[in-house]
């Protein structure tokens with residue numbers, strides 16, 4: 059069979075090249091039944107090896123890990139000033155995951171230094187392979203990794219075709235740049251029908267068959283007759299573009315480089331150069347006689363370099379690989395509108411990434427829960443878009459490489475790729491000070507959250523005034539967030555404009571009309587791929603991309619809030635309310651670009667710290683006061699009493715000024731926190747130039763007393779709440795619509811007893827039948843209910859930033875890992891606990907109680923899958939409950955918590971719901987609200 063012959067010859071041709079490793083990671087599923095651990099381990103071995111905890115320990119001889127520094131009870135070691143000087147501006151890059159020397163050369167060119175291979179805390183991590191979501195979750199906020207999670211949705215050929223196909227339905231006119239594609243074996247019938255139609259019209263089309271996850275031309279074959287295409291698994295079939303634009307009589311494609319610096323919000327840059335890759339046999343329209351001529355029909359360098367006629371580029375752009383610059387010049391000389399062509403290419407790239415955005419953003423947020431938009435992205439990605447141009451100068455998207463080759467076989471490669479990498483590094487805006495600032499910010503944020511919770515618990519019943527004050531505080535917080543967003547957006551844009559080098563930004567787009575169109579598409583893409591969340595995302599798109607509010611408007615609104623607060627009513631009341639005056643707005647978060655550059659001596663500064671809470675709970679207040687009295691120091695200017703009359707006329711005015719924001723830590727301690735490392739020699743002086751070293755020692759001791767008191771308070775509180783969370787999780791049950799809890803429990807027991815029978819069926823359901831969105835929805839049933847538990851116990855609506863929530867998030871991600879393989883592994887006695895390795899390899903220590911919470915969550919997810927599966931099966935066979943739900947009472951498949959979980963709300967009876975179609979049923983399942991059948 060010609061197809062097979064072609065595959066064979068291609069495979070052997072390019073056997074010398076390593077296949078694109080990135081794609082191989084996505085291959086780990088593909089089995090109906092449970093994959094035995096022995097086989098899975100071969101897949102796992104492809105994962106880039108990350109240093110285990112022992113590596114972190116090894117490092118500790120030199121310096122403390124971030125986690126240790128973040129722990130308030132661990133003091134940083136004394137570092138002499140000489141050492142500090144040397145470390146100044148030391149941005150490190152871990153390049154152990156790349157085989158390309160050009161990356162190292164560019165790292166050094168831009169002034170970064172190459173870290174040891176086992177350094178997990180480098181600022182920059184460059185890997186040729188896609189890395190796991192765990193790795194993304196573990197990244198510290200100052201780190202940058204060159205891959206986004208979720209990008210497989212456009213870099214795998216079958217996923218790209220599936221996603222584009224969906225978008226095409228909504229925007230047929232806009233999404234017409236991908237050749238018509240069939241995914242085998244599912245679309246085999248459609249393909250054959252299409253071929254019949256063609257035959258009836260007496261048209262002969264050529265088809266190109268490619269492995270769904272292939273690369274470098276491996277396994278590709280051409281067919282003139284679609285009937286001869288075998289219905290193989292994991293292949294796609296595409297209409298062959300048979301009238302390509304030719305260069306010197308050769309077919310060619312363009313390798314266009316695109317940089318994504320952030321997905322939250324989306325920022326896309328197009329590099330102004332790239333490669334033109336020519337075939338090495340003159341092009342002839344496909345005929346039965348030439349379909350096997352791979353050097354004629356494929357333009358891959360990895361294929362054509364094996365042809366004796368392959369011509370190296372010798373500098374005058376005559377070889378089989380040329381530059382896009384040369385190509386543009388060539389087109390100009392042929393009177394072709396080059397600007398229009400590139401507008402169309404940029405448009406195609408933007409639209410493609412709009413399709414990827416919901417997947418990428420969702421995956422990113424799952425890995426980085428609670429991180430607000432406009433925070434520095436820990437991921438970036440250089441994508442290689444393969445574009446073909448047809449004779450009508452229409453660009454076609456052939457594929458997207460998430461690990462484009464950085465090989466430099468020819469000088470041309472080096473010239474283009476070195477510029478690309480260098481400009482990428484410059485656009486990332488990595489600063490040596492990021493590490494320290496982020497550590498301080500994280501610490502302050504954790505304390506703020508815990509102390510705020512503590513206050514609520516102690517106060518019990520709230521008065522009207524409390525509620526009013528809280529809502530005002532909330533409004534102010536929202537405005538501050540908005541202000542931070544606006545400032546970050548504008549300073550980020552300034553930075554980009556100054557540092558984009560040979561990149562140009564294509565999204566957000568400067569052309570207003572075009573930008574508005576992209577926003578519409580983005581909104582549709584969110585509704586399409588994140589059903590149930592489209593509406594929320596629409597609002598986000600409004601704020602992130604269409605924001606009409608300016609900084610001044612927000613400042614005015616904030617000033618109004620301040621004025622309302624200042625009328626005094628808010629702060630009169632029992633229990634020494636006088637202490638709860640509003641903090642001055644010096645604590646307003648500032649945009650990064652407004653911070654002064656790295657000042658190594660200002661070790662304790664924490665400009666990036668989030669806004670402080672206006673009032674601390676009683677215990678902390680008294681501790682602070684006691685400390686202040688003991689030390690006899692002045693109250694810091696940023697902490698004012700209600701009687702202070704010397705407020706600036708408008709807080710907004712303060713905000714506009716250059717005043718440095720103060721952190722919560724500094725408010726609590728009364729001074730800026732200092733590191734003990736500055737105590738001994740006092741070399742280099744401190745921030746307060748007038749302090750004597752004695753004074754410094756006093757303030758350091760006071761600061762450390764406060765700090766350790768706060769730390770123990772926070773720790774104690776955290777343990778108590780974690781314990782409560784565990785109790786609540788243990789009480790949660792998965793609800794089977796129409797069945798009582800004991801019936802559901804019995805059902806689960808039976809399924810477990812009959813596991814041999816159920817195993818292949820459930821595997822087929824979970825791993826094959828459900829796509830990634832539906833799998834996520836199953837896990838989301840548990841996730842959303844766990845979140846509700848956290849909100850209730852931790853007294854916060856915003857729990858995403860909780861350490862515990864972040865830990866849970868990693869577990870949920872792990873369960874969805876490798877197309878659901880993560881959860882499936884949990885059903886096997888051999889691999890049931892394998893998910894726990896996400897913590898054993900991590901630099902973050904997880905307590906036994908936290909682990910127990912995670913174990914319970916895994917159990918709930920297992921139960922949830924069994925019940926969803928059983929319900930779907932019963933619904934299909936007609937034995938599931940069919941009474942239609944009353945409007946608004948569609949509470950199918952919810953978790954029930956006994957013993958007062960979410961107590962106080964209406965208690966509803968067992969759910970009943972009429973499953974119509976699978977998708978309807980599923981959307982209902984997902985949107986099902988939490989009800990409490992227990993009280």
Ligand code: ADP
Pocket residue numbers: 237266268272273274275276278296297298299300310311355356357358444456457
């Ligand atoms: P791989 O990932 O294996 O490189 P591609 O999809 O990039 O697979 O295809 C390899 C080459 O085959 C492309 O560079 C292009 O020259 C050719 N090709 C792929 N799809 C088409 C198509 N639909 N029409 C014409 N040529 C194609």
